Amino acid sequence: MIEYTYKQAEDLQAALQQLFEIVTMLRSPEGCPWDREQTTKTVATSLMDETYEYLDAINANDTQGASEEIGDVMLNVMLLLEIHKEHNDFDIVGSINGVCEKLVRRHPHVFSTEHAENSTQVLDLWNKIKVEVEGKKASTDDFFSRVPKSLPPLEMANEIQKKIQKVGFDWPGIQGVVDKVKEELQEVVEANSSLDRCQADVELEIGDLLFSVVNLARYLHISPSVALHRSNRKVQKRFNEVARLCKAREITLSGENLAQMDGIWDEVKKTEKL
Structure with a gap:
């Protein structure tokens, strides 16, 4: 004790x-x-x-x-x-000292004579210091060597796209991103309906579709992980209400009652909007 x-x-x-x-x-x-x-x-x-x-x-x-x-x-x-x-x-005090020192070093527009009028200029300064002062450069044979390998796939896709965007390889407008999502969705449909359908091919096309949706999220300045997390929570909450109403109306949760469940789903959606 x-x-x-x-x-x-x-x-x-x-x-x-x-x-x-x-x-x-x-x-x-x-x-x-x-x-x-x-x-x-x-x-x-x-x-x-x-x-x-x-x-x-x-x-x-x-x-x-x-x-x-x-x-x-x-x-x-x-x-x-x-x-x-x-x-x-390692020395944990040294670790905290290190991040304090880094924050001062990477904010010369606050603690020194550099100027940054907006967040874009701030990020340009930040990245310049990372490369030119701290020497944090990508490997010569791996452009993505600075992207953490332990990231979950959704975050990994987002970081890959942000790295590419930093060197100017990006869509000039959002319509191109939207069209790409539509194109990848069509390729999923075609791969799935092909006469010589191959599961591995369908899987790859689904991956391309997800990658393009993550790219759309990045283009709109939205975290795909946060967006999906919110959608997961929304579906859980909505279906819990569907289950509650089905129980109250003595409707069994099963495929045989799909039409009734679907109607209750729409009912719950309308209630949410109100």
Whole structure:
């Protein structure tokens, strides 16, 4: 047992320090078995989950929920710092110092004499410093070497397209992007209806369609991951209401009652709009 009395912190520095101290105690030999078992990989996965829960709260305009979820995000960040400290991977204070130094270095329009009138000029400065000052250049034989290989496919597609766009290889207008989505959809239909239909070919065409939709999202300055996350939540909420109404009306959820379920789906959609 660890003797500890929680005291409410009065400022940010004290609050962060207390959270880190609690995490350290939980990871100690006298602490929690579950917390001691966590690794950087498991905590990083949890960090992503908590970030999406924070995003849910933001989308729902739930400020109380956002407050709780961002605390969970900080918890996982502190866990990662503690695990790296335990393993002597690097100096965690040095890591935080490094990002502070980098922020100052990459904002010469704020902390020095450079000028940036808009976000486009800011990004140009940012990327110039990354390449010319920090030496973060792509490999000579792999243009995408700076794109993290562990990204999920949707985020990977988005990053690939952003890299290509930075060197000017992009559609001159949105209509070209829309036409490309339509073209890829037609190729999916053709591959699926072909007399010598090949599942691998259909799979590849579906991939091309998804890639083109991600490109459309990028062109519209929309995160495809966030957009899909919101759609997933919307469908879950809507179908839960369909299931509730079906139960109330004694309609079994099955293909035999598809017409009735479809009608209730439309009913729920109209209610949402109202």
